Every structure is written in structure tokens, then in C-alpha cells.
Amino acid sequence: MSADNFNLEESIRSFDGDAIVTEGKQFTEITVHPEKLMALAMFLRDNSEMGFDFPACVSGVDYGNDLGVVYHLRSTKHNRTIVVKTRVSDRQNPVMESVTPVWPGAEYHEREIFDLFGIRFTNHPDLRRLFLDNSDGYPLRKDYSDDVNIVTK
Amino acid sequence: MEEHLKNSVTDGQEEYVLNIGPQHPSTHGVLRLVASLRGEIVTNIEPHIGYIHRGIEKMCESLTYPQIIHLTDRMDYLSAHINNEAVCLNVEKALEIDIPDRIKVIRTIMAELTRIQSHQLFWATFGMDLGGLTCFFYGLRDREKVLDIFEETCGGRMIVSYNCPGGLMHDIHPGFQKRVKEFIEYFRKTLPEYDQLLTGNVIFRERTMGIGKLTLGEAIAHGITGPTARASGFSCDVRKKEPYSAYDRIKFNEVLFTEGDTYHRYLVRMDEMRQSMDIIEQLIDNIPEGPYAVKMKPIIRLPEGEYYQRVETARGELGVYIISDGNKNPYRVKFRSPNFVNLSVLNMLSKGFKIADLIAISGSLDLIIPDIDR
Amino acid sequence: MPFDIYDFTSLTQWIDTSLNDRLSPFWAVVAEMAIVGLLILVFYALIGLFLVYAERKVCAFMQNRLGPNRVGPFGIFQTVADLIKLLLVELVPIRNADKFLFNVAPFIVIIASFMAISAIPFAKGLHAIDLNIGVFYVIAVSALGVIGVLLAGWSSNNKYSLIGAMRSGAQIVSYELSVGLSLITVIILAGTMQLSEIVQAQSTGWFIFRGHIPAFIAFVIFLIASTAETNRGPFDLAEAESELTAGFHTEYSGIKFAFFFLAEYMNMFIVASIAATVFLGGWMPFHIGSWEAFNHVMDFIPPFIWYLMKTFFIIFLMMWFKWTFPRLRIDQLLTLEWKYLLPINLVNVVFMAFIVLMGWHF
Numbered sequence: 001m002s003a004d005n006f007n008l009e010e011s012i013r014s015f016d017g018d019a020i021v022t023e024g025k026q027f028t029e030i031t032v033h034p035e036k037l038m039a040l041a042m043f044l045r046d047n048s049e050m051g052f053d054f055p056a057c058v059s060g061v062d063y064g065n066d067l068g069v070v071y072h073l074r075s076t077k078h079n080r081t082i083v084v085k086t087r088v089s090d091r092q093n094p095v096m097e098s099v100t101p102v103w104p105g106a107e108y109h110e111r112e113i114f115d116l117f118g119i120r121f122t123n124h125p126d127l128r129r130l131f132l133d134n135s136d137g138y139p140l141r142k143d144y145s146d147d148v149n150i151v152t153k
Numbered sequence: 154m155e156e157h158l159k160n161s162v163t164d165g166q167e168e169y170v171l172n173i174g175p176q177h178p179s180t181h182g183v184l185r186l187v188a189s190l191r192g193e194i195v196t197n198i199e200p201h202i203g204y205i206h207r208g209i210e211k212m213c214e215s216l217t218y219p220q221i222i223h224l225t226d227r228m229d230y231l232s233a234h235i236n237n238e239a240v241c242l243n244v245e246k247a248l249e250i251d252i253p254d255r256i257k258v259i260r261t262i263m264a265e266l267t268r269i270q271s272h273q274l275f276w277a278t279f280g281m282d283l284g285g286l287t288c289f290f291y292g293l294r295d296r297e298k299v300l301d302i303f304e305e306t307c308g309g310r311m312i313v314s315y316n317c318p319g320g321l322m323h324d325i326h327p328g329f330q331k332r333v334k335e336f337i338e339y340f341r342k343t344l345p346e347y348d349q350l351l352t353g354n355v356i357f358r359e360r361t362m363g364i365g366k367l368t369l370g371e372a373i374a375h376g377i378t379g380p381t382a383r384a385s386g387f388s389c390d391v392r393k394k395e396p397y398s399a400y401d402r403i404k405f406n407e408v409l410f411t412e413g414d415t416y417h418r419y420l421v422r423m424d425e426m427r428q429s430m431d432i433i434e435q436l437i438d439n440i441p442e443g444p445y446a447v448k449m450k451p452i453i454r455l456p457e458g459e460y461y462q463r464v465e466t467a468r469g470e471l472g473v474y475i476i477s478d479g480n481k482n483p484y485r486v487k488f489r490s491p492n493f494v495n496l497s498v499l500n501m502l503s504k505g506f507k508i509a510d511l512i513a514i515s516g517s518l519d520l521i522i523p524d525i526d527r
Numbered sequence: 528m529p530f531d532i533y534d535f536t537s538l539t540q541w542i543d544t545s546l547n548d549r550l551s552p553f554w555a556v557v558a559e560m561a562i563v564g565l566l567i568l569v570f571y572a573l574i575g576l577f578l579v580y581a582e583r584k585v586c587a588f589m590q591n592r593l594g595p596n597r598v599g600p601f602g603i604f605q606t607v608a609d610l611i612k613l614l615l616v617e618l619v620p621i622r623n624a625d626k627f628l629f630n631v632a633p634f635i636v637i638i639a640s641f642m643a644i645s646a647i648p649f650a651k652g653l654h655a656i657d658l659n660i661g662v663f664y665v666i667a668v669s670a671l672g673v674i675g676v677l678l679a680g681w682s683s684n685n686k687y688s689l690i691g692a693m694r695s696g697a698q699i700v701s702y703e704l705s706v707g708l709s710l711i712t713v714i715i716l717a718g719t720m721q722l723s724e725i726v727q728a729q730s731t732g733w734f735i736f737r738g739h740i741p742a743f744i745a746f747v748i749f750l751i752a753s754t755a756e757t758n759r760g761p762f763d764l765a766e767a768e769s770e771l772t773a774g775f776h777t778e779y780s781g782i783k784f785a786f787f788f789l790a791e792y793m794n795m796f797i798v799a800s801i802a803a804t805v806f807l808g809g810w811m812p813f814h815i816g817s818w819e820a821f822n823h824v825m826d827f828i829p830p831f832i833w834y835l836m837k838t839f840f841i842i843f844l845m846m847w848f849k850w851t852f853p854r855l856r857i858d859q860l861l862t863l864e865w866k867y868l869l870p871i872n873l874v875n876v877v878f879m880a881f882i883v884l885m886g887w888h889f
Contacts, residue, residue: 025458054389055376056463057472057489072461072472072489076373076387079394083461105376108497116210131203131526139211171686179769193690193857282769284760284854290590350851356761357853508690509856512770 008082011050015043027072029083034096037086041102044073044082051075052082055099058109060117062142063087067094067119071106088119091141098124116140168196171508175204179282179512182522186499186515193507198500206526213486218244218318218453221486226312228490229524231271232466233309234263237316239473242397243462244318247455247477254399255443256320258436261399262333263306263315265429269340270299271467272422272429275519279419280351282516283360288351295343298336305332318453320446333437337430344426352423361416365502365514368413375501376494379469380421381518385413391465403435415510418517452481468492468519492524535653563655567645571793576606578792581839582846589850616781621684624778628682633779633786635675640793642668647800648722650810650830661722662714665801666707669756672794673699676758676765679787680775691774694857695765698755701864702762705752706798708872712745712879713738713805726809733808739887741879746806748868748875750844753798755860758791760849764857795845796838803837810834 008028009021019040020031032040044052052073061068068087074080088094098121100107110121111130118138121127137144144150169192174185183204189197209228213221218240225236238260245252273296280288300310305326307315315322326332351357367377372385382389390407392400408424410417455477463472469491476485495518502518503511542562546555580595580603587594595602621629645655646665658664673696680692716738717725728734735742755762766774776787803809810830814822855863 026461053373055374056470057461057474057487059474059485059487059489061476061485070459070474072474076389081461083459103376104371104374105494105497108493112493131206139208169686171690178772193694280853284763284767284769285852286586287590287850290592294591351853354853356855356859359859360853360856507856507858508770509764509767509854 008050008080011047012040012043015040015047024083027081027083029085031085031087034086034088037084037099038097038102040084041099044084045102050082051077053077053103055103055105055109056081058099058106058113060113060119060140062117062140064142065089065091067091067117067141069096069113069119071099073103094119095122096120097122098127100124173511175201179278179516180522181278181516181520184496184515184520184522184525186511188508188511190508193509195503195506195508195511198503198511200496200499202496202522202525204526205523207523209527210486210488213483215482217481218455218483221483222317223312223314225488226314227523228488228527229466229468229471229492229521230311231274231521232267232468232471233311233313234260234267234315235464235466236471237314238264238398239462239464239466239471241316241318242464243460243473243475244453244455246462247458247460247475248318248453250319250447250449252320252447253443254441256445256447257399258440259321259325259445260316261403262433262436262440263303263313264398265432266299266302266333266336267313268467269426269429270296270303272426273299275422275467276347276351276419279513279516279519282512283357285351285354285357288347291343291346291350295340298339302329302332302336305329317446319449320444322446324445325440330437330440333433337433337437340426340430344423347423352420358416360509361419361513361517362414364415364506364510365517366412366414367498367502369411371498371501372413375498377469377498378494379466379491380408380425381418381469381495383408384410384417384421386411389470391463391470395463397462397464399436403432405432415513415517418519422519454479454481455483463489466491468521468524469495488527490524490527492518492520492522493527496520496525535650539653563645567641567655571641571644572789574796575789575792576610578796578842579606579609579788581842582792585843585846586850589847610785613785614782618781618783619778621778623684625682625684628678629778630783632675632679632682633783633790635678636672636790637675637786637793639668639671639675640790640797642671643797644793644800646722647797648726648804648809649834651723653831654723657721657723660720662710662720662725662801662805665722665797666703666710669794669797670699670703672790675790676775679779683775683778685778687771687773688775688777691765691767691771691777694767695758695775697857698758698762698764698860701861702752702755705748705864705868705872706756708869708876709745709749709752710801710805712741712872712876715876715879715883716742722804722809726804726811729808729811732814733806733811735806738879739882741875741882742806744871744875745879746802748872749802749806750841752864752868753802754845754848755864757794757798757845759795759845761852761854762860763849763854764860767854769854795842799838799841799845800834802841803834807837807841809837 012019012021012030022029044050052075054074054076056074057072059070061070066087066089068085071084073082088096096119098110110124113119114127115129115131116138117140169190171188171190173188174180175183185201187199187201188195209224212224222237222240225240226233228236273292277289277292303313304310306329307313367385369386372382372387378389386409388407388409393407405428408421408428410421457477457479460475461472463470471491472489474487475483478484499515503514546558584594595605598604598608643665646658646661648654676695677692680688713734714720716734717728719725735746758765776784779787810833812825812828812833814825
């Protein structure tokens with residue numbers, strides 16, 4: 001597996017020099033700038049060595065200062081998983097490019113992240129709030145407060 | 154009348170907008186589908202969800218890991234045990250604890266029983282969706298036997314909460330093996346009844362064959378998992394791909410079909426019940442001796458880092474993504490629930506079919522709404 | 528005829544003459560009408576209540592349940608209790624509904640089934656009107672119910688109801704053809720449309736046996752088509768609980784809903800009685816060729832019982848279908864009628880005519 005991953009890291013580095021590739025506890029993790037996300041996504045899906053065609057999970061994370069999105073991608077051909085992370089620092093108006101054209105399965109995940117974190121995805125086919133109403137704010141952000149429904153000890 | 158429920162005009166033809174749900178007999182919960190129709194033919198489906206969004210992910214951020222277990226029961230309530238297991242496995246992996254074989258085997262048996270009862274309820278409600286009400290009672294009759302075993306083992310029937318980080322809440326009941334064997338013997342006799350009542354029925358076949366086809370490429374690109382994906386030939390069984398608990402030591406087949414229509418999504422689940430019975434039979438006589446739980450620290454703190462664990466629930470791949478900052482509460486928990494992803498193809502599958510087919514297709518996706526909303 | 532012991536003709540004639548003796552001819556007719564109307568009303572209500580109970584029991588046993596078992600012994604008063612509840616339930620007014628049509632629809636449905644039941648011979652001489660075009664009359668009148676269903680769906684101001692009503696319209700109009708044609712097959716054999724004569728013609732053998740294969744085909748087609756015509760499963764598309772919640776009667780409550788409910792069961796009873804009358808010899812007892820002793824015993828069972836036994840046998844069959852099969856889709860339903868049942872039926876009519884012409888029947 002490590003030989004396999006070595007290959008993976010090398011080829012990702014050669015594709016995008018700025019991307020930070022680290023060996024995480026479980027998976028290889030790539031940290032990429034949001035502007036380069038789309039190009040990396042295309043590369044990860046279409047390159048035959050990569051073949052990450054299965055969008056397993058897309059999660060939004062509030063890192064405190066930054067808002068981030070974490071993509072867990074899997075290759076059905078090679079049966080390996082990779083993690084792509086990206087973050088934006090603009091909390092007021094976070095914008096990111098949607099990966100829905102690459103992985104259609106990300107559509108609902110991105111809608112959910114928009115709903116709960118307020119990250120706007122450009123090029124998303126149908127970016128509306130999924131669970132909540134517009135008046136509810138973005139509850140999964142760490143600075144979210146609700147005097148009525150959240151009791152802090 | 155709400156604005157979006159007014160009949161709309163597209164391509165010069167007026168469309169009949171029908172609001173299916175959130176209270177409707179065959180949405181199995183509070184799913185709301187706004188369907189645009191042209192006559193009986195569905196042109197567009199827009200799912201409206203969030204009616205039972207409880208913010209489980211937010212709640213998890215202020216709870217400890219043993220407490221999170223009890224919230225996961227409430228997501229996919231038909232795979233409650235498997236959901237518990239996902240969190241436990243993730244915590245155990247993060248703490249690098251070796252789990253004794255006894256726990257692994259018991260967890261696997263319970264997980265397969267959960268899968269059987271979930272598929273029994275699927276069969277029951279799917280038959281009901283297609284208008285065969287009798288199926289419902291046959292399915293529930295047999296599901297009752299599994300729930301009795303659950304009740305005897307852990308006190309709960311649906312919301313079991315039997316797992317805890319490091320093992321099980323308590324040991325199995327002394328009569329557990331006998332009861333499970335009796336159930337397997339009983340269910341081997343009654344499962345053919347299911348086929349007689351529904352699978353072989355001409356009307357049933359006509360209603361489901363060739364309806365709502367999902368191709369392999371679409372299944373992968375949309376992230377579909379579970380029986381729904383396996384009916385399209387997507388080999389995605391986590392039990393095979395990344396064996397957890399005791400799945401690495403048993404023989405079973407991953408049920409795969411290539412047609413991807415409603416009928417084969419149904420067949421996958423029927424065959425999975427047989428496979429689950431095989432799995433249980435291999436394990437039930439070989440439960441090793443040992444403790445039922447590993448001694449854990451009173452307060453569980455995961456080392457800083459990110460942990461992802463996936464398991465195969467009755468409906469597909471459940472991924473638990475935990476980000477820990479070293480505290481007793483997780484920094485962020487994300488549940489990648491199978492139903493949430495599977496719902497996203499409903500519009501694609503049901504376009505061009507009739508209302509009755511829409512019900513059959515959404516039934517064959519076997520959606521559990523609390524799992525979608527979380 | 529050995530079964531003349533149960534002839535009701537003398538009884539009805541005695542009532543007729545004694546009324547005419549006491550009253551003027553006009554008032555005698557009025558009195559007769561009142562008596563007949565009252566009898567049929569009571570009969571109608573009792574059969575309706577019993578059928579609802581029977582359906583719940585039959586379906587319970589098919590679904591390994593017990594069914595109603597709390598009100599009275601074996602729950603036999605359950606439907607009475609339900610009826611009282613339905614009478615007391617509030618009639619929910621519907622906003623933007625077409626009030627007049629909305630209120631009229633359940634009456635149209637129930638009157639149509641009421642009119643049809645009056646033409647059915649229950650026993651020799653026990654017959655409200657013995658029209659010489661009895662079969663034709665029953666087909667015509669029972670088809671009126673669809674107007675009520677369509678009106679109910681249209682006037683409810685509910686999208687589910689409208690879809691249900693349109694489905695029902697398409698369905699009943701289509702299946703009416705098969706019902707009519709399968710009855711024509713038997714009319715060719717019987718040579719009459721008068722229901723009492725059709726029954727009388729079966730004294731030497733039921734038409735289903737006498738008419739060889741074509742009569743049997745006609746019987747099967749009649750069963751399928753009449754199940755569809757009464758909107759019962761597997762053809763219950765107009766209600767289609769899992770798709771349209773309750774179809775055309777979604778918005779009805781209380782006694783208006785009860786009317787639809789009762790009419791559905793009575794329509795089932797009517798088509799079952801027509802099937803029994805036309806194919807299974809009506810109130811004629813079951814005879815086997817030259818088994819004199821056996822035939823004699825059969826004769827002692829009253830014709831009214833024979834008639835009910837046959838009718839309930841067919842009703843049981845229809846319940847059996849309903850609780851076993853999943854529902855059809857609207858296009859499959861119409862395909863079944865227009866592509867299979869109708870052509871088979873047309874060929875069958877010709878086949879039957881040929882058999883009758885050649886004198887090949889018994």
C-alpha cells in the first residue's frame with residue numbers, strides 16, 4: 001500500500017506543485033487552494049492511475065478562522081480512498097467552485113454544506129437550502145448561537 | 154395555495170403539480186415530493202426534505218463519544234445496530250484498541266440480524282406500495298421474531314444502543330444462540346412464502362421490471378451505495394471491500410445484478426437476506442469466550458486527528474467522519490448517510506414514468522427519512 | 528318442478544290481490560312500491576354491513592390476523608359501531624369545492640347501485656321488477672355510478688381526487704365493454720335478456736357447464752372485468768391508497784364517505800349476484816345428472832340460500848384477488864382490457880353463436 005501511495009503522491013505533486021500532499025493516519029490527504037480545486041478534481045477523476053470516480057463523502061468543516069470542505073473520494077478501480085481538503089478564509093461571503101460537474105453525487109452534499117455552513121458553490125445546478133429556512137442562519141458554524149434551542153453550560 | 158404548487162407551464166404545455174407528502178402513505182415518513190406531471194407521466198420530482206432535521210451533527214459536537222452512540226440509533230432506525238457499530242469502530246480505531254473476537258462476532262451476528270429485519274420491513278412496505286397489503290403483515294410477522302431477539306439481548310426492539318466504544322453494553326442472553334438458530338430455521342421456511350406472494354406474481358413483475366433503470370456509471374458518479382447500487386452491478390459492499398468486525402473470516406457472496414431496475418433492486422434485498430442467514434449460521438456456533446467489553450477510560454478522548462470509518466448498513470455505506478481536537482467532545486462529526494445520497498437519484502430515475510412507478514421506484518430505494526435529514 | 532315448495536309467486540300475488548281489494552288501484556301500487564322499497568332498503572343496509580364485516584374478516588385471515596373481535600361475539604357488531612361513528616362524524620366543508628356537485632356525487636353513486644339491485648331475482652317470484660331486458664338494464668344502471676365518481680373527483684378541489692376520478696372514468700368505461708360482451712355471450716345461449724327466464728333456462732344445468740368453453744371464458748372475463756368495474760383491487764386505481772391517498776373520495780367524511788364505501792360493497796354484491804344469476808344458475812340448486820337422491824336433497828335447500836351461497840362464493844373470490852395481488856398501473860390496466868380481454872371476448876361471442884347455431888351445447 002505504501003508503494004502505491006508513493007506513486008500517488010508523486011503524480012499529484014507533479015500535477016499541481018502547490019498542493020500539499022501529506023500521509024494522514026488513514027488516507028493520503030491533499031490540501032488544495034479552492035481556485036485549483038476544479039482542475040485537481042478533473043485530474044483525480046479522469047487520470048487512469050487515479051480514477052477517483054466515487055464521491056464517498058463531502059463534509060463542511062468550520063476550522064475557526066477558515067471554513068473548509070473535505071472530500072472523501074474513492075477509486076472503484078483501485079479500491080483506494082483519498083482525501084481532498086480545501087478552505088476559504090472569508091467567513092462573510094465564502095465562495096467555492098462546485099465539483100458537481102465532475103461528481104454529480106456531490107450535489108446534495110454541497111446543498112447541505114450551503115445550508116449548514118453558508119459556503120456558496122458556483123456552478124452548482126440547484127443551490128438552495130436543503131433542510132432549513134433562510135432565517136435560520138448557518139448552525140454548524142462554531143460561532144452560531146441560538147439562545148432558545150442551544151443551552152450552553 | 155403555495156406559489157410553487159401552482160400548475161406551471163413549460164414548453165407551452167401546462168404541468169400538473171402534485172404535492173406528495175410530507176404526510177402520504179408511501180413516502181415512509183416525512184418526505185415531501187413535489188411532482189410535476191403531464192397527465193400521469195412524471196416530468197420532474199423535487200424532494201423537499203428537512204421535516205425531521207434534528208441537527209444530530211451539531212448535537213454531537215457537544216456530547217461525548219459514548220453519548221453519540223445513542224443519537225446514531227435515531228438516524229437510520231432500521232439499521233440502528235450498524236450505525237452504533239460505525240461510531241464504535243471509529244472510536245476504537247482512533248484509540249488503537251484491540252477488540253476481542255467475542256465482541257466482533259456478536260457485533261456481526263447482531264448486524265446481520267439487523268439487516269434481515271430491515272429487509273423484511275422493506276419487503277413488507279414495498280409490497281404495500283405496489284398495492285399488495287398482505288405483504289405488510291407477512292413481513293412484520295417475521296420481523297417480530299428478530300425484534301424479540303433484540304429485546305431479549307439488549308432491552309430495545311428498534312433503538313438497540315447495544316454497542317459502546319470498546320465493546321458491548323452487556324453480554325448476550327444465555328438463550329441467544331438457541332433463539333437465533335430457531336429464527337434462522339423458521340425464516341428459511343417462511344422466506345419462500347415471500348417469493349410465492351410477490352416475486353413470482355405477474356402483476357408485480359410487470360410493475361417493476363424495466364422501471365427506473367440506474368446504470369453502473371450513474372450509480373458510481375452519484376455515489377449510490379448499498380442494494381440500490383449492487384442491482385446496477387456496482388460492487389460496493391464494504392463488508393467485502395474493507396472488512397470490519399468479523400467479516401474477514403466468513404464466506405458470503407456479494408449479491409450483484411446488472412439490470413439496475415426496480416425489480417432487481419428488490420431481488421438484491423431478497424438474496425441478501427439469504428446471505429445474512431448464511432453469515433449468521435457460520436458464526437452462531439463459534440462465538441469465542443472472552444469479555445464482552447474492553448475496559449475503557451471513564452472519559453474517552455480521541456487523539457487529535459481525523460478519522461473516517463465506513464460500514465455497510467442495510468441501505469448502503471454509512472461513513473462516520475470524526476475530527477477530534479483532543480477533547481472529550483468531537484470537533485466535528487459528519488455522517489455520510491446512504492439514504493441522503495440515494496435520494497438524489499430519485500428525480501433522474503422517475504422522469505418519464507408514471508405516478509405509480511414513482512411510488513415503486515422510491516419504494517425500491519428504501520428511503521429512511523430520519524437518515525436523510527439527520 | 529320439485530323446488531316449487533319455495534315459490535314466492537303465490538305470496539307476492541296474495542299481497543297484490545289483498546292490497547287491491549282494500550285500496551284503489553293507484554294506492555295499491557303506491558303501497559306496493561313502499562313495501563318493496565322498504566324491503567330493499569333494509570336488505571341493502573344489512574348486506575352492506577355484513578359485507579364490510581366479511582371483508583375485514585376475510586382479509587384478516589389472509590393476513591394472519593384476527594380481524595374485528597371486540598364488539599359482540601367475533602366482532603359482528605363492529606360494522607354497526609363503525610356506522611354509528613360515521614353518522615356522528617363531522618361533515619368537513621371543503622373550501623373552493625363545487626358545493627352542489629360535491630354533495631350530489633355520493634347520492635348518484637348510491638342510487639345507481641340501488642337501482643341495479645332491484646332487478647336481481649333472489650328467488651322464484653322474489654323479484655322487484657322483472658324487466659324483459661333485465662341484463663341490459665343492470666349493465667346500463669350500474670354504469671351510472673361512474674358519473675358520481677367523476678363528479679366527486681372533479682368537485683373536491685383536490686389534485687389527488689381529480690387524478691383518481693380520471694383514472695376511474697377511463698377504467699370503468701373500458702371495462703364496461705367486457706362486462707357487456709361477456710354477458711352477451713350468455714344471452715346468446717339463453718336466448719333472452721329477462722333475468723328470471725335466464726335462471727329458469729338453467730334448471731337443466733348451469734350455463735357455465737352447458738356452454739362449454741366459451742361460457743367458461745365469458746365467466747372468467749366477467750369476473751375480471753366486473754372486479755375492475757367496481758374499482759376493487761387489484762384494479763383499485765381510482766383509490767390507489769399508496770399513490771393517491773384515497774383517490775376520488777379523499778375529501779369526503781362522515782356519512783358521505785360512508786355512501787361511497789357502502790356503494791363500493793354493494794356494487795361488488797351486484798356484480799357477484801349477476802355472475803351467480805347468469806353463469807351459476809341464480810337460485811337454482813346444484814344438480815348432478817341422474818343422482819336422484821342427491822338432487823332431491825339439494826332441492827330442499829331454499830333457493831334464497833342457494834342464491835346467497837353462490838353470490839358470496841364469488842364475493843369471496845373477489846376478496847381473495849384483492850388481498851393477494853399488487854395493483855396494476857393505469858396503462859397496464861387499459862392494455863389488459865383493449866388488447867386482451869376485448870378481442871378474446873369478441874372471438875368468444877362468435878364462438879358461442881356458432882355453438883348455439885350448431886346445437887352443440889347441452
